[in-house]
Amino acid sequence: MGRSASSKKPDSSIRRSTQVCVLLCITYSNCHDQMTLPCCPVSVKLVTFLASMMLIFSGCSSAPNEPPVATLGKSVLTRDELRYSLSYQNREDSITQAAMYLEDWLITTALYEKALQEGQDKDTLTQLLIEKSRRKIVASRYVARKLQEEIAAGKFRIDSSEVQAFYYANPQLLKFREPHYRLLRLYAPSQDAILTLRQKLAANAPESELLALAQSLSPKLAQMNDVAFQLAKTARPLWQLHLESEALVQLLERMRPKDITPIVKVRDSVFVVMRLEEKLESGTTMTLEQAYPEIIECLRRQKEKSFFRHLVNLSKSSLESGK
Numbered sequence: 001m002g003r004s005a006s007s008k009k010p011d012s013s014i015r016r017s018t019q020v021c022v023l024l025c026i027t028y029s030n031c032h033d034q035m036t037l038p039c040c041p042v043s044v045k046l047v048t049f050l051a052s053m054m055l056i057f058s059g060c061s062s063a064p065n066e067p068p069v070a071t072l073g074k075s076v077l078t079r080d081e082l083r084y085s086l087s088y089q090n091r092e093d094s095i096t097q098a099a100m101y102l103e104d105w106l107i108t109t110a111l112y113e114k115a116l117q118e119g120q121d122k123d124t125l126t127q128l129l130i131e132k133s134r135r136k137i138v139a140s141r142y143v144a145r146k147l148q149e150e151i152a153a154g155k156f157r158i159d160s161s162e163v164q165a166f167y168y169a170n171p172q173l174l175k176f177r178e179p180h181y182r183l184l185r186l187y188a189p190s191q192d193a194i195l196t197l198r199q200k201l202a203a204n205a206p207e208s209e210l211l212a213l214a215q216s217l218s219p220k221l222a223q224m225n226d227v228a229f230q231l232a233k234t235a236r237p238l239w240q241l242h243l244e245s246e247a248l249v250q251l252l253e254r255m256r257p258k259d260i261t262p263i264v265k266v267r268d269s270v271f272v273v274m275r276l277e278e279k280l281e282s283g284t285t286m287t288l289e290q291a292y293p294e295i296i297e298c299l300r301r302q303k304e305k306s307f308f309r310h311l312v313n314l315s316k317s318s319l320e321s322g323k
Contacts, residue, residue, distance in 0.1 A: 070102065073113035077105050146311055147304065156303050163295045167288050174291040175283050180235035181252065182278040185228040186214050187270060193217040194263050194271035201260055201275050207232075221270065235280050235290065244272070252276065 070077040086097045120126055150156060167174065186201065188194035196217065200210055207229065214225040231241070243249050244266045251261045255276040266272050286294075 070105065072106060072109045073116075075109045075113060077102075077109075143308065143311060147307065150307060155307075156300065158296055158299050158303075162299060163292060164288065166295050166299060167291055171285060174286045174294070176280050176286065178237050178282055180237055180280040180284075181241065181276060182232060182235045183241060183252065184210075184232040184275045184277055185272055186210065186274075187221045187224045187228065187266075187272050188214065188218045189221060189269045189271070191263065191271060194273055198260065198263060198273045201273060232277060235278055248272070248274070255279075 066079060068076045069079050069082055082098065082101060085101055086094055115121065121130075184201075184207075186194070186197045188197055197210070197214055200213060205213075211225060211229050215222040218225070238249065238252070241252075243252065245264075248261075248264060251264070252274070255261070255274075257276055257278055259276050261274045264272050
């Protein structure tokens with residue numbers, strides 16, 4: 001098998017960045033109003049904060065000596081901390097995550113600063129817990145660094161022969177645990193346009209012809225149709241299909257392969273029609289191609305666990321020998 005492990009328009013980007021700033025301003029205001037604990041007042045430099053958010057979500061790197069995003073007492077929230085604390089697939093996800101992180105940071109930091117004023121950090125149990133957490137963090141970062149060094153050296157590379165050996169040795173592990181669907185969806189902005197697409201779908205027109213027709217009939221929905229065609233190439237569980245309504249879910253559950261749904265209005269100026277290409281029931285054994293990503297992940301975990309055990313034993317031996 002030989003396998004081994006678009007940019008947006010400027011006006012859309014600006015509009016989306018503005019939405020980020022507005023939401024985070026609201027979050028800041030709500031948090032500020034709720035900070036009534038008798039500690040140092042919240043000091044968020046709002047202009048700097050908004051500028052930082054714009055740079056973070058535009059992918060710009062940090063500048064040396066940049067102003068903090070927020071301060072409370074002696075605590076500082078830097079742009080780097082905020083960036084490293086977020087994990088998102090797109091800018092829309094980052095809006096919610098950044099707002100939630102800021103709110104949590106303000107609340108936790110207010111309590112932390114007040115606790116320091118009252119000497120909580122001098123408490124024996126607190127110091128023991130801090131040291132315990134410190135050991136875990138340092139050890140975890142050490143393992144992560146060593147793991148990245150091994151990966152960079154090519155030690156975790158997985159080739160197709162390993163995947164095939166695992167596949168034929170473990171058929172009982174490679175079964176679908178829930179129904180999987182290969183579903184083709186077509187979107188159009190009007191009933192006339194979606195009816196034209198449905199007729200082509202019923203006539204078994206080639207997928208390339210269907211996609212070209214869908215994009216010519218509805219340029220504004222071209223991206224939706226392109227994504228839908230990409231998703232139709234692989235069988236997926238129901239929750240990964242992200243169907244727009246419960247009505248579509250119910251239609252899908254009643255469909256048999258090659259069935260075509262009636263036209264369904266998803267929202268204003270968006271209609272959809274679906275054809276079920278394939279349904280794989282629970283317990284169906286995966287093909288090698290279907291199982292490939294899962295096997296890669298399984299082999300990767302096995303190699304990481306083996307490396308972790310090796311690193312632990314090596315560390316123990318080094319310490320016991322006094323090196």
